[in-house]
Amino acid sequence: xxxxxxxxxxxxxxxxxxxxxxxxxxxxxxxxxxxxxxxxxxxxxxxxxxxxxxxxxxxxxxxxxxxxxxxxxxxxxxxxxxxxxxxxxxxxxxxxxxxxxxxxxxxxxxxxxxxxxxxxxxxxxxxxxxxxxxxxxxxxxxxxxxxxxxxxxxxxxxxxxxxxxxxxxxxxxxxxxxxxxxxxxxxxxxxxxxxxxxxxxxxxxxxxxx
Amino acid sequence: xxxxxxxxxxxxxxxxxxxxxxxxxxxxxxxxxxxxxxxxxxxxxxxxxxxxxxxxxxxxxxxxxxxxxxxxxxxxxxxxxxxxxxxxxxxxxxxxxxxxxxxxxxxxxxxxxxxxxxxxxxxxxxxxxxxxxxxxxxxxxxxxxxxxxxxxxxxxxxxxxxxxxxxxxxxxxxxxxxxxxxxxxxxxxxxxxxxxxxxxxxxxxxxxxx
Numbered sequence: 001x002x003x004x005x006x007x008x009x010x011x012x013x014x015x016x017x018x019x020x021x022x023x024x025x026x027x028x029x030x031x032x033x034x035x036x037x038x039x040x041x042x043x044x045x046x047x048x049x050x051x052x053x054x055x056x057x058x059x060x061x062x063x064x065x066x067x068x069x070x071x072x073x074x075x076x077x078x079x080x081x082x083x084x085x086x087x088x089x090x091x092x093x094x095x096x097x098x099x100x101x102x103x104x105x106x107x108x109x110x111x112x113x114x115x116x117x118x119x120x121x122x123x124x125x126x127x128x129x130x131x132x133x134x135x136x137x138x139x140x141x142x143x144x145x146x147x148x149x150x151x152x153x154x155x156x157x158x159x160x161x162x163x164x165x166x167x168x169x170x171x172x173x174x175x176x177x178x179x180x181x182x183x184x185x186x187x188x189x190x191x192x193x194x195x196x197x198x199x200x201x202x203x204x205x206x207x208x209x210x
Numbered sequence: 211x212x213x214x215x216x217x218x219x220x221x222x223x224x225x226x227x228x229x230x231x232x233x234x235x236x237x238x239x240x241x242x243x244x245x246x247x248x249x250x251x252x253x254x255x256x257x258x259x260x261x262x263x264x265x266x267x268x269x270x271x272x273x274x275x276x277x278x279x280x281x282x283x284x285x286x287x288x289x290x291x292x293x294x295x296x297x298x299x300x301x302x303x304x305x306x307x308x309x310x311x312x313x314x315x316x317x318x319x320x321x322x323x324x325x326x327x328x329x330x331x332x333x334x335x336x337x338x339x340x341x342x343x344x345x346x347x348x349x350x351x352x353x354x355x356x357x358x359x360x361x362x363x364x365x366x367x368x369x370x371x372x373x374x375x376x377x378x379x380x381x382x383x384x385x386x387x388x389x390x391x392x393x394x395x396x397x398x399x400x401x402x403x404x405x406x407x408x409x410x411x412x413x414x415x416x417x418x419x420x
Contacts, residue, residue: 007404008309008373010301011293013366018359020397034310034318063293064286067359076274083221083273091220099218100244108244145396146357149228149277156223163218186355187230194217 001026002053004040006033011063012050018067022074022144026052078135078143078150082157089124091157093117098164099199118166125161126171133172147182155182159191165202169210176210184208211236212263214250216243221273222260228277232284232354236262288345288353288360292367299334301367303327308374309409328376335371336381343382357392365392369401375412379420386420394418 003019003026005012019026031040031049044051044061052060052069060069097113104110132154135142143150158179161167169176182188192206204210213229213236215222229236241250241259254261254271262270262279270279307323314320342364345352352360368389371377379386392398402416414420 007406008305008370010297010305010367010370013369013401014293014359014363016400017362017366017397020400021357021362021395032313034314034320063363064289067289079274079277083224087220095218095220103242104244110244147231149224152227152231153224153273156227157220159223160218160220185231187227190226190230191223196217 001055002029003027004029004031004043004049004051004053006031006049009049014063015050015052015066018070021146022070023139024074075143075148075150079148079153081131082150082153086128086154086157090121090128091160093121094164094166095160097121099196102199122166122168125166126168129168129172129175132178133174136174136178141178151178151182155179155188156191159183159188159205163201163205165204169204180208180210211265212239213237214239214241214253214259214261214263216241216259219259224273225260225262225276228280231356232280233349234284285353285358285360289358289363291341292360292363296338296364296367300331300338301370303331304374304376305370307331309406312409332376332378335376336378339378339382339385342388343384346384346388351388361388361392365389365398366401369393369398369415373411373415375414379414390418390420 001019001024003012003015005016005028007030016026031037031051033040033047033049036047040051041047043053043059046061048062050061050063050066052066054060054069054073058069060066097117101110101113132142139145141147141151142154158167162179169179183192195201211229211234213222213225215226215238217240226236241247241261243250243257243259246257250261251257253263253269256271258272260271260273260276262276264270264279264283268279270276307327311320311323342352349355351357352364368377372389379389393402405411
């Protein structure tokens with residue numbers, strides 16, 4: 001990845017900080033925009049810094065478009081992992097079988113849980129925990145050095161499963177430490193306070209030192 | 211703001227966490243989606259949680275659209291404050307007068323700095339620092355409980371001005387503490403390491419305990 005920048009262009013600095021928070025080190029090309037270098041103007045006729053060239057040769061100009069592009073291509077992939085894949089393989093089947101089916105009328109799909117589905121989801125969650133642990137080897141949070149929607153998404157899905165007592169926390173120490181950290185944020189309190197009549201949470205659910 | 215949700219819908223939980231991180235407490239309306247409540251289906255014919263109703267009556271469905279909408283309406287306003295307003299009133303004039311004009315040929319606008327412009331920018335930065343301090347009264351970071359692009363944008367612009375020695379840090383203690391925190395992040399190191407030949411940084415520039 002390349003970044004055409006100037007060391008004193010504040011918009012270039014914003015992009016450098018954003019890349020840094022994601023653990024990405026771009027190749028830096030200094031532009032003195034007043035020289036109107038033809039190669040630079042061919043990249044972006046506006047001739048202002050910053051301009052980023054992604055590793056797939058995509059030219060992305062300006063701080064707002066660059067940060068949106070980074071969110072879109074880097075950040076959202078991880079949020080999608082949890083919102084789509086973890087949901088399909090773990091949180092949706094467990095919540096459906098153990099919670100929703102208790103309240104749904106039979107004609108809407110209610111009834112006793114399907115134990116085969118529950119066993120499959122309990123098996124699936126293990127590789128998701130290891131994936132979280134693997135991501136955390138290189139950074140403080142799932143998508144880099146700052147907490148992003150990827151962390152909130154992963155924690156939201158895991159919290160549903162944790163209520164049901166189906167997170168094997170002994171499987172991955174790094175994932176457990178990460179969850180303890182995110183669980184202690186003020187935004188998490190309303191989720192930890194909720195209980196469902198006739199279905200108390202697992203003992204570790206609201207415990208910040210589980 | 212209203213949130214139609216279910217306590218065990220992980221996507222609803224993601225939205226609750228995201229709102230919580232922004233310090234927003236929505237009114238919660240529990241939906242049992244399998245009941246297909248007509249009022250809920252009128253809001254969103256897909257009939258799935260979460261659905262958010264913003265305070266301007268905008269109906270926003272689904273976790274991805276909701277988090278994008280929150281970024282767009284809440285987060286980006288603050289980033290824009292620094293990228294547009296702080297830039298126009300402080301960082302652009304100071305960098306132009308004190309840095310760029312040294313290197314630009316006279317026909318491109320180079321020459322000695324205009325002291326009236328510099329004085330105006332130095333006066334403008336004071337109310338921006340107080341604004342930062344005011345934002346931090348209610349939260350840890352500028353847009354809520356987590357570091358966002360608003361913080362990175364503000365810090366990027368301020369860092370240019372700080373190199374030039376033009377940030378009156380004694381004006382606002384909260385803003386100073388915030389900048390010390392963001393300055394100590396690994397992503398900041400490359401910016402603090404840079405120096406310009408013939409134009410050394412202000413003594414406090416790279417100092418983490420300024």
